[in-house]
Amino acid sequence: MITIAPPVSSPEIRFHGGDVSTPAGFWMHGTAADLGDHGREDVMLLVSSQPAVFSGLFTTNAVRAASVVVTEAVHRRGISTAGIVNSQNANALTGPPGLADATAMQTLTAEALAVGPQTVAVASTGVIGVPLPMDKVSRGIGELAARYRQGQPADGMAGARAILTTDTGIKRLAATISLSTGQVEIGMVVKGSGMINPNLATMLAFFATDAVVAKPALDRMLRRAVDRSFHRVSVDGDQSTNDMVLIWANGAAGVAVSTAEDLKVFEAALTAIARHGARLIAADGEGASHLISVVVRGAASEADAALKARAVARSALVKAAVYGRDPNWGRVLAAAGAVGEGWDPDRASLSLNGWDLYVRGQPVKADETGWSQAMERPEVEWVLDLAAGGDSAEAWGCDLTEGYVHINAHYRT
């Protein structure tokens, strides 16, 4: 897995290693319930010591997993005390029995924790079209809930491992945020790593905070943070049946996020953490050897810049060129030209990791050695200036390698 530096801390926001069990009043753990064949943890339980304000965003695919249906209802009610997650099996395209299984996951968790069933969020990821082995899932839930009731310490790493599929490493980040009336924490865990595309592809992202946040503000900040992070990442252009981004705000820190300034700082922290999660997902795309970052500047609108940045990031030809360390700027311009508003290639400019490739319509004479060395870096950043306006956006993807083909040709139905 490629190493990606975390965001740079500021006086108000200090980033640090941590996860959803970092904020006060949250507990997370994982267990190996033998749902698949990899032997590691595959059921994760998150518990909040008090009911939390809850918000979520969900896949827009017409084929929606049972967990999406169940958890969207929790989001609409707006209160959650726990989340139960399994990997190895998506419980998608499993019909009415699958919906019954997802509901059973919710009910079993609620009973074991003595909370209301309508306050338990459910998420699943893994193979499609195979019934959940509910006996094993049930044992996993029972075991994790017992650990919580017995007061065993949280194990964020075990929980973060339990949600992975073909990911090669855990993905997490936390931040301590200084607000006008005190400090709060936000923690995140996410998983990728194939079937990733804007509009929440196969990704699960969970956020927890001990701040006091009202539901409308939480909904709004989550939507905007996701628009600039998970909606900007593409591994293969496929959108999944199971994606969700969830956030719990349990208020355990006793610090409210309500003034305009505090909301601004909190949203900036949430967005930066989500952006790091998106970059971690792209960097760990199946078979990836490079993280591809695309910045489109000089666009007529942020939406158009984002559309073009995503088009470049998901272009199979650009991805293959990066893998081959070929600074193939023509493919980048062609990918950006295929979508959205018109622009004039004769005025545009393109650079790669700081090297100018194409300046105001003129190709730059190749510096074979310099360009090639620039592409050896684990992160390859294309900056495309359209010279068509004042807005910009970024997007992320990964290169296309023989490894991607191998993984996806042989990952079982």
Next chain:
Amino acid sequence: MITIAPPVSSPEIRFHGGDVSTPAGFWMHGTAADLGDHGREDVMLLVSSQPAVFSGLFTTNAVRAASVVVTEAVHRRGISTAGIVNSQNANALTGPPGLADATAMQTLTAEALAVGPQTVAVASTGVIGVPLPMDKVSRGIGELAARYRQGQPADGMAGARAILTTDTGIKRLAATISLSTGQVEIGMVVKGSGMINPNLATMLAFFATDAVVAKPALDRMLRRAVDRSFHRVSVDGDQSTNDMVLIWANGAAGVAVSTAEDLKVFEAALTAIARHGARLIAADGEGASHLISVVVRGAASEADAALKARAVARSALVKAAVYGRDPNWGRVLAAAGAVGEGWDPDRASLSLNGWDLYVRGQPVKADETGWSQAMERPEVEWVLDLAAGGDSAEAWGCDLTEGYVHINAHYRT
């Protein structure tokens, strides 16, 4: 290259081996002008013995090659006597000097053939962003025009080879059509094979007919034929800067296509030839080991069926599964669910080469041997019935292999 059977002939339409030099009054040849490094033909000249009614469709990419600008003007005027085509160099993203080079190709050809320069169509394909070596192109044009003036016989195979890039074989088909007042011919040559996506990705397709056809009818029939053929093929989702589909109708057979019945038969033949061209392009997609055909039935509209069929055909996960001979029906349903109108997976059905995989919302118990054998066939056909309406559409793609990655990681800028 996978072998694809031509369409089945009918009493009115007899398909046969042939190309754009097959219809009366057309001449085609190719020559090796040393534009690249592969040593085979790379300049093609097509000449009509009399001015032909002319129509074209062009890439919608904002980044348009110089040849697209030049040839679209010929299409608007509607009359052409010749086409000059080069491979190895796309003459795209080459700015005003590139436009001057494309215009010079047009002028040099017109002078050598003693025809009006505004009647010469120009097409290019190959690497982006590199100036055309005009001295070599000019010699190639001169040599081909001299052969034509000297009355040397046409060589359709040499012409068909000259337009190829990473294609592994020539792509052509012709048909003899029996109309109410006599017989006419249509001939086609096309090239693929990467950067292929709906809206004319990197593809060049040339049609010639000796029928008498009015410009408005020719425009209309070409548009509809392309909508059901080249707009339904995807190799990698990338749209090119250079694509065009052109047709010349020179009237040399002296048989008019004007009655409703004759127009219907002619359009059916044109569509069937174009469909075969699209299938040949998909089957010869870079690195392909399978042609993927996708039929979506039971849709609310043909447009929605086409949108979903294309989404399945271009899904990286479906493509990798076909390569791995994995009948991963969940990926097919998920790809169709990500686009267009809503539908109910609990009512839908899916089959693969005649084997039911999923019937009205129920997964079928796997026949591992039978399913696996079904996927050994060079053409893998998914049929998805949405149970949401009465319309249908088909689309084509190819599997994603290590070969695709290898070709595109190392094809030079």
